[in-house]
Amino acid sequence: MPSPTTALPLLTPLAAGPPGPPVTVDREQARREAAEELSRQIYAAHRPGPFRRAWNWLWDHLFHALETAAFHTPGGWLGLLLIALLAAGLLLALRLRLGALRNAAGPGRRTALFPDGPRSAAQHRAAAEEHAAAARWEQAVLERMRALVRSLEERALLDPRPGRTAHEAAAEATRPLPALGPELTAAAATFDAVAYGGLPATPADYARLADLDTRLRHTTPDLTAPAWAAP
Numbered sequence: 001m002p003s004p005t006t007a008l009p010l011l012t013p014l015a016a017g018p019p020g021p022p023v024t025v026d027r028e029q030a031r032r033e034a035a036e037e038l039s040r041q042i043y044a045a046h047r048p049g050p051f052r053r054a055w056n057w058l059w060d061h062l063f064h065a066l067e068t069a070a071f072h073t074p075g076g077w078l079g080l081l082l083i084a085l086l087a088a089g090l091l092l093a094l095r096l097r098l099g100a101l102r103n104a105a106g107p108g109r110r111t112a113l114f115p116d117g118p119r120s121a122a123q124h125r126a127a128a129e130e131h132a133a134a135a136r137w138e139q140a141v142l143e144r145m146r147a148l149v150r151s152l153e154e155r156a157l158l159d160p161r162p163g164r165t166a167h168e169a170a171a172e173a174t175r176p177l178p179a180l181g182p183e184l185t186a187a188a189a190t191f192d193a194v195a196y197g198g199l200p201a202t203p204a205d206y207a208r209l210a211d212l213d214t215r216l217r218h219t220t221p222d223l224t225a226p227a228w229a230a231p
Contacts (some may be wrong), residue, residue, distance in 0.1 A: 113149055113166050113191075121151040126129040126212070128206075138194050144209040145191040148216060149173075157221055166191040176221035183212050 026083055124147035131140035149169045152158040157176050158169060166188035174181035193199040 009218040113164055114146060115161060118160075119146075119150070121147045121154055124150055128210075132203075132206055132210075135203075137170065137203060137206055140206045141190060141201040141209055143193050144206060144213060145187060148187065148209065151217060155221075166195075171227075176223060177216065177219060178222060180212070180216065180219065183208075187212055 128140050128143035128147055132135075133141060141189050145166060149158065149164075151167070152169070152173050153160045156165075158172055164172075167185075170181075170184035170188040173184050177184070190201070190205055190209070194201045194205075
């Protein structure tokens with residue numbers, strides 16, 4: 001038995017053989033192994049859902065577009081915001097303006113001249129004077145135009161046709177009263193602007209209609225004009 005102080009012989013390492021060829025994996029095998037690894041439950045549990053992926057894609061592209069626009073806009077993001085607010089304001093103003101014009105002059109927006117039951121020209125004229133005395137110029141203008149047209153119907157210059165519009169009445173009344181044709185057309189336009197366009201009426205508007213109503217009652221129609229055809 002060797003003593004404690006006796007050195008043990010060193011172990012001789014095993015002789016290493018020549019190195020083997022490197023381990024290689026072809027492309028198809030690597031793809032399959034990667035797919036198998038990613039299909040494990042630990043990866044699927046943390047994968048975002050389809051809604052989240054769609055939202056991320058949209059946000060990335062939208063933010064990139066806005067960032068590009070801000071980069072080329074003077075003032076950066078602040079300038080882009082001011083331009084967007086200005087464009088929105090212009091679109092709103094244009095929409096309101098076109099809507100008012102369409103209501104005031106669009107033929108599709110015109111309705112019957114007499115929405116209520118039959119009333120005489122004198123009744124419409126009295127109502128118009130009452131509204132004018134109270135400075136209710138919109139109602140005064142509407143009632144005076146109705147009085148004017150009803151007076152023409154009572155004189156048999158217009159047939160009392162239900163559903164007639166102000167512009168139709170003006171066009172038909174121009175045939176026996178050609179000298180007053182432009183004023184009749186202007187009166188119909190004022191009626192439509194107030195009744196359907198929501199535009200305010202003025203004392204001058206009412207004064208023109210009242211004057212036209214008076215002159216129509218004292219104007220002799222031209223029943224011999226070629227364009228006139230009795231109702």
